[in-house]
Amino acid sequence: MRDNHLHTHHSFDSDAAFRDYLDHYDGELVTTEHFDLSNPFSKRDDIPDYDAYSAEIAELNQHYDNRIKKGIEIGYYQPREADIIAFLADKDYDLKLLSVHHNGVNDYLDAEVADMDRHTLMMDYLGRLEHAIGRVEADVLAHFDYGFRLFEMTVEELKVYEAQLRHIFQKMIDHNLAFELNSKSMYLYGHEHLYLYALDLVQELGCKRYSVGSDGHKLEHFQLKFDRIQDILNDYGIEEGELV
């Protein structure tokens, strides 16, 4: 099972080298580098250098049997939509993730987000996520829980937002985006139970496209808990052919 969410030094927040992953795994590798405009975390536009990225992959592919594919994690932010679309227009990626990482003021992992009113934050984040779907071309809806990753939440507490989640997942399906099982959210942020609940919803809505990603920024997190994820896929009857 390919890890469909992975970062290297081509992302602003990772120092990993392709070889870190290549030398520990003999299958296909795709990295999904951060593209975050107006990023409040770094206070700048974080844009992966496409030429440097492509050149490094082309060079490595000669030694590693063409095992490396190109990818990007598009951090959608509505006020910069035109710039996002313009950047992507002449680039060729094998895999595009769609994410909402920030609201223009805070990245949702900023410590001060933990002190914000949770209901206000949830309504705002889920609205942004729903809006983002379909605005730019992508293959995967990444970490649906990013806006509330910092929160400990029960399924009952998340169910308050079930109507919004159903709209988001229906839109995801309508736009042929895959639902991502993000193992960092599930096992480093303790949200496995929320993902199982979301899986129930997307399956009820007829989802047939799934993606599994570690969201690793270093070797230690590459394919994080993929054995456990495989058990979940089996439990839910999700077959290999439904994975992007």
Ligand SMILES: [Zn+2]
């Ligand atoms: Zn992300």
Ligand SMILES: [Zn+2]
């Ligand atoms: Zn990521």
